[in-house]
Amino acid sequence: KVYTDYFYDEADFDKNHFRYKYLHIPDGIKRQPLAVPPVLEPDKQTDTDIWFTIESKEGESQILPGSKTHTWGYNAGLLGKTTVVKRGMRVHVTLKNSLPELTTYHWHGMEVPGPITDGACHAPVYPGEEKQIEFTVNQPAALTWLHAHPCPSTAAQVWLGLAMGVVVTDDNEAKLPIPKSYGVDEFPIILQDRTFHEDNQLDYSADYDPMGVYGETPMINGVVRPYVDVTTQKVRLLFLGGSNRREWRLHFDDDLVMTQIAGDDSFLQHPVKMTKLLVGPGERLQVIVDFKDYKEGDVVDLYTDDFKLVEFRIHKFEKDDSVLPETLFTPEDPEVDPNRQVRYVTMDDHNKMNGKEFSMQRIDMKAEVGKAEYWDVKNTNSKDHGMLHPFHIHGAHFLVVSRNGHEPNPNEIGVYKDTIEVAPQETVRLKVIFPMTGVFMYHCHIIEHEDAGMMAQIQIYDPKDPDKKYPLMDMATL
């Protein structure tokens, strides 16, 4: 079966909002090869441990013709390098801040202790400072990501470029017959949009909108008008929804089928074939595209809505008869203790969560580590003016149980996720597992909503020390 819809009501799409900005590309920009972020070289590596240095720094990036754009990045002028870690490894990271202001390093999708290692609001690294963190990778293969998360200026820092991919590999992935030559038949596709002002510069405050900031120009892995040279029959694309606000509604020429193989934090139990794919802010979706019906010289375009995003230029390739197995991954689906109460979370108008704005020193909920529980997450926006809100939890993964009591979307079954779109008046039931202790945020991943207060925090405790005190930052002292 091939699915041919986006699984959401069209009326709820961002493009139907009065603040929506249509994409456009300034005149005179030639198609450029898609930049593939290089893999970050470790400082040192043994059989069991790996050491990295991640430095946030300022840069000048040639994004448009003419003046370079002032940007920020991780060990790079813009975005960063792809960090690859293997399941089972102990990872040691030196976090270095060479920016003129404080930043934090949040491992979105990594199951690491909170709040310091997780790297959100409570883990500042001040200008000129270096901090060390370490964690053990104990989760399945997936594309996770690292982004800045200082509260409340996450959006502004991500806008300048502080985001990069973090790839987790494992033995299961190694055995799967899928494309895995990074930069050859496997490409990260970081989907972002930016508005370029005078002299090609970004100006977040000029573009600021508390409803969410759109950019007018698509920027894919930092490139405005990219093409990809296809040299193999099958290509694996790792989409990362890296925009602050924009949803991406992807589809190819000729309704070419995309076989989704992975979601946020794991492979899918069973691959799902689709012609349309909605990628919300914060989400990751991996697909395989089979170009068997094309030949050398053909060009196949990837669109978002009706805007042409990426050109795939077909070259000569060898025949590839590999067949995907029926089962790619077996998720653990622990029982929920029937005495455990369902948690209710609402995403509300005026950037509130459960009716409240985020407060740095307020713990909104507490839960025991490692125990599965149900969360009912409701978007309380009205049907006539509401929007999709992408709900995200730090330090956890979840299975999607139902949407308004019905089956979840086919591509969210049997997969670990950490970010999910919730439509107006919809309640999504999640089965949530936090494997680590600490204080973690959960929030809307439209980053302006998060910064404006659609965020809350949960303390995950070890029953031996349920009242552990964590040092929590105070917004006023930042």
Ligand code: C2O
């Ligand atoms: Cu992408 Cu609070 O996270």
Ligand code: CU
């Ligand atoms: Cu996160």
Ligand code: CU
């Ligand atoms: Cu939101």
